Amino acid sequence: REESEINELEQKKLEMANVNPDEIDSFAKFPLSKYTLLGLKHNGFTVPTKVQRQTLVYSLRGMDVVGAAKTGSGKTLAFIIPLLENLYVKKWSSVDGLGALIITPTRELAYQIFEVLKNVGKSHDFSAGLIIGGKDLKYEWNLISGCNILICTPGRLLHHMLENPDFSCEYVQMLVLDEADQCLSMGFAETMNCILEELPEDRQTMLFSATQTRDVKDLIRAGCKNPVFCSVHEFS
Ligand code: ADP
Ligand code: MG
Numbered sequence: 001r002e003e004s005e006i007n008e009l010e011q012k013k014l015e016m017a018n019v020n021p022d023e024i025d026s027f028a029k030f031p032l033s034k035y036t037l038l039g040l041k042h043n044g045f046t047v048p049t050k051v052q053r054q055t056l057v058y059s060l061r062g063m064d065v066v067g068a069a070k071t072g073s074g075k076t077l078a079f080i081i082p083l084l085e086n087l088y089v090k091k092w093s094s095v096d097g098l099g100a101l102i103i104t105p106t107r108e109l110a111y112q113i114f115e116v117l118k119n120v121g122k123s124h125d126f127s128a129g130l131i132i133g134g135k136d137l138k139y140e141w142n143l144i145s146g147c148n149i150l151i152c153t154p155g156r157l158l159h160h161m162l163e164n165p166d167f168s169c170e171y172v173q174m175l176v177l178d179e180a181d182q183c184l185s186m187g188f189a190e191t192m193n194c195i196l197e198e199l200p201e202d203r204q205t206m207l208f209s210a211t212q213t214r215d216v217k218d219l220i221r222a223g224c225k226n227p228v229f230c231s232v233h234e235f236s
Helices: 002-018 034-042 050-059 075-089 107-120 137-144 154-163 186-198 216-221
Strands: 065-069 100-103 128-131 149-152 174-178 204-209 228-232
Touching: 002 075, 034 075, 034 107, 050 065, 050 075, 050 204, 050 228, 065 075, 075 100, 075 107, 075 174, 075 204, 100 107, 100 154, 107 128, 107 149, 128 137, 128 154, 137 154, 149 154, 154 186, 186 216
Parallel strands: 065 204, 065 228, 100 149, 100 174, 128 149, 174 204
Antiparallel strands: none
């Protein structure tokens, strides 16, 4: 039964090519798994914000997205939802290892994203971890090998990539850069280039920030393939 439900979801996600995002006035109108819908409902999220509507119609179909919307517009759910859904449709499980990577410039942002992921992803079966430094390295080391989803700051992620033989990014299906313009800025350039080199090319990439990253060099560097650009200027 699960199998046929997943097939049906996949089909519906493809059909979203014909949907006008502005007509989607509730999360329930998106073809989402019951687990994600439950998580959203339990946390009081019923109506998608504009950046969520505008990007989900593409990201749920597995397309690369470059989203820009001001602070407070709901960018976190705009990448958490497709991340959960795409791993779900792929029947990702504990034995599959790391499937999705979220990179954000600061520990504080990483914590916030982790909270949203834990709350909204509660009914799913995925394991998630924070790799942000400031904690015991050994603790992170042990945690990392069993995680399906990791939320990381660039420096600490690279540290594990280089030093931790148990850590593999080989099967990563999705990469999210939150505050992408900062992640791709000069200060992180070398670190991010090393990280990006380690990731499989065949993956979905989602970039979100307050301002639109249109620098083609940056987009190529981040591994975006024919990304859809979504710029949103108002909240609702
Ligand atoms: P951004 O990353 O764009 O700055 P966040 O993802 O941090 O924005 O979200 C800002 C606030 O909006 C958070 O408090 C979040 O819980 C709330 N929020 C996000 N999406 C929705 C929604 N669909 N309905 C109601 N509140 C939402
Ligand atoms: Mg944010």
